[in-house]
Amino acid sequence: MRTTLPLLITFVLGVFFVAEFFIPHAGIHGTVSLLQEWGAVLAASAFILGGVNVIQVNIPKIARREKDWLYKVVLIVSAFTMIVAGIINREEGGLYNYVYTYVYTPSSATMFALLSFFIASAAFRAFRARNAEATLMLVAAIVVMLGVIPLGEWLHPTFFPLLKDWILEYANNAGRRAILIGAALGAVATGLRVILGLERSHLGSD
Amino acid sequence: MGFFRREHASLGPVLALLVSAFSLAACSLAATHVAPPGQPLAENAEALRETMPDARTIIRVPRSADDGAGLDLVQSYFLMRRARGTQEFSPFGYEPAPELIAHDPREVVFVDTSAPATAVEYIAYAIGEREFATLGSPGVVVTASRISQPHAATNGLPMVPEGLDVSSTASVTVLPIAGDDGHHVELRFDPLVGPGPQQRVNRYVVLRASNVNGPYTPFAGSVVDAPEDGARPVISRITVPDSRPYWFRVVAVGNDPRPIATLPMRDASGVVAEATLFNAQKLNVAIVLLLTISLTLIFMELAKKPGANIFIRRIPGIDAIEEAVGRATEMGRPVLYVPGIDEIQNIQTIASLLILGRVSEIVARYDTDILVPCCIPLVANVGEEVVRQGFYDAGRPDSHKPHNVQWISSEQFAFCAGTNGIMLRDKPATNIFLGRFFAESLILAETGYVNRAIQIAGTAEISQLPFFIAACDYTLIGEELFAVSAYMTRDPRLLSTLKAADWIKALVIGVLVVSAVVAFMSPGSELTKTILQFLNPGE
Numbered sequence: 155m156r157t158t159l160p161l162l163i164t165f166v167l168g169v170f171f172v173a174e175f176f177i178p179h180a181g182i183h184g185t186v187s188l189l190q191e192w193g194a195v196l197a198a199s200a201f202i203l204g205g206v207n208v209i210q211v212n213i214p215k216i217a218r219r220e221k222d223w224l225y226k227v228v229l230i231v232s233a234f235t236m237i238v239a240g241i242i243n244r245e246e247g248g249l250y251n252y253v254y255t256y257v258y259t260p261s262s263a264t265m266f267a268l269l270s271f272f273i274a275s276a277a278f279r280a281f282r283a284r285n286a287e288a289t290l291m292l293v294a295a296i297v298v299m300l301g302v303i304p305l306g307e308w309l310h311p312t313f314f315p316l317l318k319d320w321i322l323e324y325a326n327n328a329g330r331r332a333i334l335i336g337a338a339l340g341a342v343a344t345g346l347r348v349i350l351g352l353e354r355s356h357l358g359s360d
Numbered sequence: 361m362g363f364f365r366r367e368h369a370s371l372g373p374v375l376a377l378l379v380s381a382f383s384l385a386a387c388s389l390a391a392t393h394v395a396p397p398g399q400p401l402a403e404n405a406e407a408l409r410e411t412m413p414d415a416r417t418i419i420r421v422p423r424s425a426d427d428g429a430g431l432d433l434v435q436s437y438f439l440m441r442r443a444r445g446t447q448e449f450s451p452f453g454y455e456p457a458p459e460l461i462a463h464d465p466r467e468v469v470f471v472d473t474s475a476p477a478t479a480v481e482y483i484a485y486a487i488g489e490r491e492f493a494t495l496g497s498p499g500v501v502v503t504a505s506r507i508s509q510p511h512a513a514t515n516g517l518p519m520v521p522e523g524l525d526v527s528s529t530a531s532v533t534v535l536p537i538a539g540d541d542g543h544h545v546e547l548r549f550d551p552l553v554g555p556g557p558q559q560r561v562n563r564y565v566v567l568r569a570s571n572v573n574g575p576y577t578p579f580a581g582s583v584v585d586a587p588e589d590g591a592r593p594v595i596s597r598i599t600v601p602d603s604r605p606y607w608f609r610v611v612a613v614g615n616d617p618r619p620i621a622t623l624p625m626r627d628a629s630g631v632v633a634e635a636t637l638f639n640a641q642k643l644n645v646a647i648v649l650l651l652t653i654s655l656t657l658i659f660m661e662l663a664k665k666p667g668a669n670i671f672i673r674r675i676p677g678i679d680a681i682e683e684a685v686g687r688a689t690e691m692g693r694p695v696l697y698v699p700g701i702d703e704i705q706n707i708q709t710i711a712s713l714l715i716l717g718r719v720s721e722i723v724a725r726y727d728t729d730i731l732v733p734c735c736i737p738l739v740a741n742v743g744e745e746v747v748r749q750g751f752y753d754a755g756r757p758d759s760h761k762p763h764n765v766q767w768i769s770s771e772q773f774a775f776c777a778g779t780n781g782i783m784l785r786d787k788p789a790t791n792i793f794l795g796r797f798f799a800e801s802l803i804l805a806e807t808g809y810v811n812r813a814i815q816i817a818g819t820a821e822i823s824q825l826p827f828f829i830a831a832c833d834y835t836l837i838g839e840e841l842f843a844v845s846a847y848m849t850r851d852p853r854l855l856s857t858l859k860a861a862d863w864i865k866a867l868v869i870g871v872l873v874v875s876a877v878v879a880f881m882s883p884g885s886e887l888t889k890t891i892l893q894f895l896n897p898g899e
Contacts, residue, residue: 172649176642178541179635197703197738204737204767211763222785258771265773269799272806273827280830330822333838337820339864340842341707342652343857348710350656352853353845355717355746 161351168349208233294321419470419482439470440578441482448574449483450622451565451611531626532610534598539642542603542635547596549623551587552612561586561612561620566598569607572628576609586612605630641897648864655860663852670855677816677834678847681792684814685722688789694729694764695719696788698804699743700795700819701735701775707842708820709739712795713746714845719792720750724759732765733782735775740767776800780807793817793832794841797824805831818844871895 167189174182212226239250283289300306301318347353419439440449452472472482532549552561564584567576584596600606607630612620625631662668688695697719699712716732723730732747734740744765751760768778780803783791791808793801794817801817801824808815809831817828818836828835836844839861846854875895879888 176639176646177637178539178639179637180541180543181635183541193705200737200741201770203741204770207737207740207765207767211766214763225781258774261777262771262773265777265803266799269803272802272831276802276806276809276827276830280826333820333822333825335868336839336865337842339652339861339868340839341711341820342649343656343861344707344711344714344842344845346653346656347846347854347857348714352851352857353714355714355749355845 157354161354165349165351168345172349205233294325297321419472439472439482441472441480443480448576449481451567451578451613532608532623533626534608534631536631536634537597538634539636539639540634542633543600545598545600545606545608545631545633547598547608547610548593549610550593552621552623560614562614564594565611565613566596567609567611568598568600569609570604572607572630574607576607584610600633603633603635605632607631644894644897648868651867652860652864655863656857659856659859660853663856668852670852670859672843672847672855672858675836675840675843675847677818677836677840678844680814680816680834681719681848682722684790684792684816685719685726685728687814689726689728691789693787693789694731695723695790695792696731696733696779696783696786696808696813697792698733698779698795699739700793700797701772701800702796703736704738704742706796708796709736711842711845713739713742715794715848716743717746717750717753718845718848720747721754724751724754724756727756727759729761730764731782731786731788733768733775733779734765735768735770735772737767737770740765772798772800776803779804783807783811783813787811787813789813791815791832793819793828794836794844795819796821797828802827802831808832 171186174186209230212230216223216226216230236250236253239248239253242248242250244250277295281288281292281295283292297314298318298321300309300314301321302315306314306318344353440451442449470482532547534545534547537544537546547566549564563586565578566582566584568579568582569576579599581596581599584594587594598608607628608625610623612623614620659670663670685695697716699716700706700709702709704710704713720730730747732740732743734743744762747765748757748760748762751757769775782788783804784807788808788811791804791811791813793804793815797804797819798821801819801821805815805817805828815832816834816836817832818841819825819828820838820841822838825835825837843858846858875891878885878891882888
C-alpha cells in the first residue's frame with residue numbers, strides 16, 4: 155500500500171498534467187491552478203522541515219564540540235537572529251532589511267565575483283592543446299576572444315568579429331540545439347518512467 | 361536537548377503537516393471571500409473632488425478596503441467620466457498618464473486637466489488580477505466609486521467628445537481564438553491617425569460590456585499602446601470572464617483630455633470565447649509523445665523475450681561513478697552528491713534524485729559515507745528518503761546517517777559557500793554534481809578540483825556545461841543525465857525508454873534533414889509552408 159498509493163497518485167496526476175498541456179479548456183486550468191496552489195503551500199511548509207534539519211544537524215555537533223563547531227554556532231545564531239528580526243520588523247530600515255542589504259548582499263556579490271577568477275583558472279586548463287580536439291577548441295576560443303576585444307578589431311576591423319559571429323551563430327548554435335533536442339527527449343523519457351511507475355527509488359523506504 | 365535527537369525527527373514532518381493543513385484551509389477560506397470577477401467590492405465608496413484655481417479637477421478616490429481581503433490584489437485604478445445626464449462613461453486623456461500619481465496608502469489621486477464646461481460625473485475602477493491564477497484566467501475586480509455630487513465646471517473645453525472624422529468602415533473586429541481556454545478573444549482594428557499633434561493617438565482603451573447597450577467598463581489589460589509606426593493593425597488578446605457573449609468598443613485617447621474617437625464593434629451580436637478540448641497547435645508535440653509512448657511499450661515487450669538484449673552505448677561518466685565511490689572508500693573519505701539547486705518539480709532535479717538512489721546503494725555497499733547538501737528544503741526531505749532507501753536496498757539500513765543529507769540555504773551563493781565549506785572541511789574524495797546548476801557550477805567544481813577530488817558532473821543546462829567540462833573529470837551532457845538511472849540498473853524496462861528516445865531522436869534528425877533539403881530546394885513552395893506550419897504552428 156505504501157508504494158502502490160504513491161504510484162497511483164503519480165500516474166493519475168502525471169497523466170492529468172500531460173493532458174492539461176494539450177487541453178486548453180478553462181475547467182482544466184482551474185484544477186491545475188488549485189493543485190499548483192497546494193504545491194506552493196506544501197513547498198513553503200517544507201521550510202519548517204529545513205529549519206528542523208538545520209537544528210538537528212548542527213546543535214548536536216555544537217554540543218559535542220566537534221571540529222569547527224564555532225562555525226555552526228555562528229550559523230544557528232545568525233539564522234535565529236534573522237528569523238526574529240523578520241518576524242518583528244521587515245520594514246525598510248529595520249534590522250532584517252539592514253542585515254540583508256549590508257551583510258548578505260555584499261557577501262553574495264563577493265561569491266559571484268570569485269567566478270571571474272575561477273573562469274580564468276578553468277580556461278587555462280581547458281585550453282591546453284593536448285590533442286586535436288583541444289587544439290581546435292583553443293583556436294576557436296582565441297578567435298572568439300579576438301572578436302569581442304578591441305585588439306581583434308585593431309588587427310583587422312571585420313575579420314575577427316565576422317569569424318566570431320560565424321562560430322557562435324552556426325557551429326556553436328548547431329551544437330547547442332543538438333544538446334537541447336537530446337535533453338528534451340531525455341526529459342520526456344524520464345517523465346514517462348516516473349509516471350508509468352518504472353522508476354521507484356524516489357518513493358523512499360518501505 | 362531531547363528535541364534534537366534523531367528519534368524525535370518525526371516531529372518535523374508532523375509540524376510541517378499541521379502547518380500545511382492550516383495553510384491549505386486558510387487558502388480555501390480566503391478564496392471563498394473573494395468577490396466573483398466583475399462584481400463590485402465597494403459599491404458605496406465615496407470620492408472627493410477639488411477644483412483648483414487653474415480649473416484642474418483633482419479626484420481623490422479611497423483605495424478599495426478589499427484590496428488584500430482575499431487572494432485578489434488591486435493592481436491599478438482607472439477613471440472614466442461622462443457628461444451629466446448622459447448614459448455612458450468614457451475614458452478620457454490624462455496629463456499625466458492615468459496611472460497612480462500618488463502613493464498614498466489611503467487614496468488614489470487623479471487629475472482631470474480638461475476643466476469641462478458641463479457638469480460631469482466620474483467613475484473609478486480598481487482593476488486587479490487574482491493571485492495564483494493561471495495566466496489569462498479572468499481575475500478582474502471592478503470597484504465602483506461614484507462621486508455623490510457631480511461637479512459643474514465653469515470654463516474650459518466641452519466635455520462631449522467631438523472625435524476624429526472616422527470613416528464608417530472603422531470598427532473593431534473581435535473573434536474567438538482557436539485553441540483557447542474559453543477566456544480570451546482576439547481584438548483587431550486599424551490604428552487611427554489624428555490630424556495634428558494635439559490629436560495624436562497615444563493609446564487605445566478597450567471597454568467591455570456584457571450587454572450591447574452597456575455599460576462598457578475597463579478591465580485588466582484595457583489599455584493598449586498605440587503602435588509606433590501606426591501602419592499595422594492593432595491586435596490584442598483580451599480576457600473575458602466566461603463564455604457568455606461580450607461586446608467591445610475601443611476609445612482612442614491622446615494628449616487632448618477629450619477622447620479622440622470611439623470605434624464600435626463590427627459584429628453587433630457580440631462575441632463568445634470558445635473553449636476547445638484540444639489545442640491543434642500542439643499536434644506535433646502530441647504525435648511525438650504518442651510515438652515515444654508506443655515505442656517504449658514496444659521495446660518493453662521486446663525486452664521480455666528470452667535472450668533479448670537492448671544495446672545502449674557505453675557512457676564513461678556513469679561507469680566512473682562506482683570507480684569513484686571505490687576510490688573514496690579506499691581513502692576513507694566521504695562522497696559528496698549535489699542534486700542541483702532547482703526546485704523538486706524540475707525534471708533535472710527529479711532525474712538527479714533517481715540517480716541519488718542508485719549512488720546511495722553503491723555507497724552503502726562500499727560502506728562509506730555520502731554527504732548530500734541541498735538548496736531546496738523539499739529536495740532535502742525527499743533526498744533523505746531516497747538515500748535511506750538506497751542503504752536499505754543495499755542491505756545496510758543501519759549505516760544510513762540522516763544528518764548527512766542537509767539543507768544548507770535556498771539562496772544560491774549562500775548554498776554555494778556552505779557546500780564549498782563542506783568540501784574544504786570534510787575533504788570528500790568524490791564529488792558528484794548532477795542536476796540543474798547555474799552560476800555556482802564553476803565555483804563548486806573548481807573548489808572540488810583544488811581539493812583533488814574525482815569529479816563527475818551532469819546537467820542539461822547548456823550554459824553551465826562548458827564549466828563542468830573544464831573543471832570535472834567526467835561530464836554527462838544533456839540527455840546522458842536522464843539516462844544515468846536506467847543505465848546503472850540495466851533494467852530492460854528502463855532501458856526501453858532510452859531506446860524509444862533514441863528512435864525518436866533519429867526521427868527528429870530525419871525530419872530536420874528532409875525539411876532543410878525541401879526548404880533549400882523550393883523555399884516558397886506549399887510543401888515548405890506546410891512543413892514549417894506543422895513544425896512551428898504558432899508562426
